[in-house]
Amino acid sequence: MRLSPLASRYDHLLLDLDGCVWVGDEPTPRANEAVSALREAGKRVCFVTNDARRSTEEFVRKLWRLGFQASLEEVVTVGGALQHRLAVRGGGSAFVIGSAAIHRHVADAGLRIVNHSEFATRADVVVIAGHDHFDYAELLAATQAALRGAELVAAGRDRTFPMPDGPWPATGAIVAAVEYASGRTALSVGKPEVWLYRTALDRLGEGRALVVGDRVDSDLAGAAAAQVDGALVLTGAATAEEARSARDPKPVAVADTLADLVLDGVAPA
Secondary structure, eight states: OOOOHHHHTOSEEEEETBTTTEETTEEOTTHHHHHHHHHHTTOEEEEEEOOOSSOHHHHHHHHHHTTOOOOGGGEEEHHHHHHHHHHHHOOEEEEEESOHHHHHHHHHTTEEEOTTSTTGGGOSEEEEOOOTTOOHHHHHHHHHHHHTTOEEEESOOOOEEOOTTSOEEOHHHHHHHHHHHHTOOOEEOSTTSSHHHHHHHHHHOSSOEEEEESOIIIIIHHHHHTTSEEEEESSSSOOHHHHHHOOSSOOSEEESSHHHHHTSOOBOO
């Protein structure tokens, strides 16, 4: 299937997952065709996500389950960026708000996880990432550790992520609670910070790249931070009005779906 004139101009496409490639457990309309057409045209694809709930391996399994071919090298997660940032920071103890995947990333970075111990509120670092079982006890320990001087490191600031029944709270909602309670500000490593995109671009190599996402504040702003073009689709967080009124940065295109962007022409930005 022939690509749109817009997609044809790029060598690489960096695709957001939630709200762009899928919503919940369903691909967005004709997204499978769009990704297949990109590969058939010789374009290189990388999937880039702020979702901290799953490991890279779990994302690859989900992509295959939903009909997308993908390798581990083609998936760049905020968990990996978090691990890199913590490893650069050095060792110490960490209290972790996050999924099992985030706990593994923190441990692999060389930090000692002190959850469920008497040292939880005296951790050197509090790591904050969205997960389905966040509770008040985690907020309490994180707040007390922060008030005692712990560094706050967050997996991102997305307020919500799209689901079939409407938006669900994301990492940013938990970060806001810890910051408000402690009066401290977290360092964020997720989009729109540049680390995820730099990792993806390093893997893709030379060539012109396009970021495709569903959020003005993370996907589009992250593309600008990485100094590459960004386009928006309307299957996730951004409304048509928000997407088409974005000016700084301005998307190179706005389309109803990833398939419309890649296969069937592009609505003017």
